[in-house]
Amino acid sequence: MHTISMPDHFPTAFITWTTYGTWLPGDPRGWIIENDASIQSEEPALVNVVMQSMKEPLLTLSNSQREICDATIRAHCERRTWSILALNVRTNHVHIVVEADVSGWEVMKQLKSWCTRKLKEADEPRSRWWPRRGYVRYLEDVEAAENAIRYTNDG
DSSP states (O other): OOOOOOOSSSOEEEEEEEOTTSSOTTOTTOEEOTTOOSEEOOOHHHHHHHHHHOSSOOOOOOHHHHHHHHHHHHHHHHHHTOEEEEEEEOSSEEEEEEEOSSOHHHHHHHHHHHHHHHHHHTTOOOSOOSOSOOEEEEEOSHHHHHHHHHHHHHO
């Protein structure tokens, strides 16, 4: 178990991003409008419109693709001296709880970019791996961090 420190200037972040096409605007599980943290209700017509505009089929990561992403995230965080408190690369999304010296949005941007590079190096033939958006929540205390770690590892 990691010792959780709550830095004064660089907060611990819970970061999530999905794979391309697996959680669309209008989704029945709820969805978030960009720049609005409130969860939106199901909109089947919107899902259909978004599906029609997709440039590639939705992506479910294989076991080998998940391993590439996991190893890439760990290596990049180590190189940047970011502390991974929890990481779970799933078939349709990634969760990470991390302490970093940059914003959670910058962490997500870099990790998505590096995972894309490594997947392409493995001769994976697609161009779209992730949606443009993701989710970042800053964890304000140890209890919030412990809950995010538990969710990431066991949820």
